[in-house]
Amino acid sequence: MSSYIDIHSHILPQIDDGAENFEMCMKMLCIAHENEINKIILTPHNKPTHHSAAPGRIMRQIDELQEEIEKQGLAITLYAGNEIYYRSDILALLDGKEACTMAGSDYVLVEFNPMDDFSCIRKGIYQLLSGGYFPILAHAERYSALYASIDKVKELIDLGAYIQVNAGSIMGQYGFGIKKCSRRLLKQELVHFVATDAHDDVSRTPCLLGCTKYIRKKFGDEWVERIFVDNPSHIIANEYIRRR
Ligand SMILES: [Fe+2]
DSSP states (O other): OOOEEEOOBOOSTTSSSSOOSHHHHHHHHHHHHHTTEEEEEEOOEEOTTSOBOOHHHHHHHHHHHHHHHHHTTOOOEEEEOOEEEOOTTHHHHHHTTSSOOGGGSSEEEEEOOTTOOHHHHHHHHHHHHHTTOEEEETTGGGOHHHHTOHHHHHHHHHHTOEEEEEHHHHTTTTOHHHHHHHHHHHHTTOOSEEEOOBOOSSSSOOOOHHHHHHHHHHHOHHHHHIIIIIHHHHHHTTOOOOOO
C-alpha cells in the first residue's frame, strides 16, 4: 500500500463546484483512501464572481472534516489550499491573506482561462514569482496556448513555474488531444505533479491508481515516487523543488 499525496481537489462540501454535500464529500474521501491517497491539499476555487470562500471558512471546514475523518478511522490528513484564478491583483489577494497558498507554504496553485494567450500566462507566472511565490500551473495540458507547443511549457518552467497535470487527462478522460498532450509532457519530464482535480464521486473522482500504474509501467518507480510523493511532500514542508 502506497501513500500518495493529492495536491488538487475540490472535496470540501458546498464551497465551490466540487462536493455538493457532506455525503458526497465523505464518499470522495473513501475513494481517495481506496486509491492509497493519505494526504490531500484541498483547493477550492478562488474565482472572482464565482467561488471565493474566505480562508477562515476553508480552515474551519477542514478542521471539522478532519475530526470526522478521524472518527471514521480514515487515515487521511487534510491541508488548506486554493485554486486561484489569475487576475491582475493576485499578489494583493495573497499578501492580504484573502486566498490560501498550498498548505501554508510559498507555493500557489494558479489557473488561467483556457483560451488565454501565452503572454498572459507568462505575465501571471512572472508576477507570482516577483511577489516571492512559487507558482504551480494547474492542469497545464488544458490551455490552448500550451497545447500545441511544448517549448512554451519549457519556457514557463525555465521562468520558474511548476507544472501540474490531471490524472484524468493522462488516462484519456478529457479526450484524445488532451491525453496526447499530457503524455507528451510526461515523456519530456515537464511534469512536477499529477493530481486528481476531483469534483465528485461519479465522473471526476479522486482516482489515482490507474494513472500511477501507467506511469510506473512507462517510466518506473522513481517517477511515481517523485510525482506523487516527493514533490508534494516538499510543498507541505515548504522546501525547494527542482524544476528540471
Ligand atoms: Fe480544479
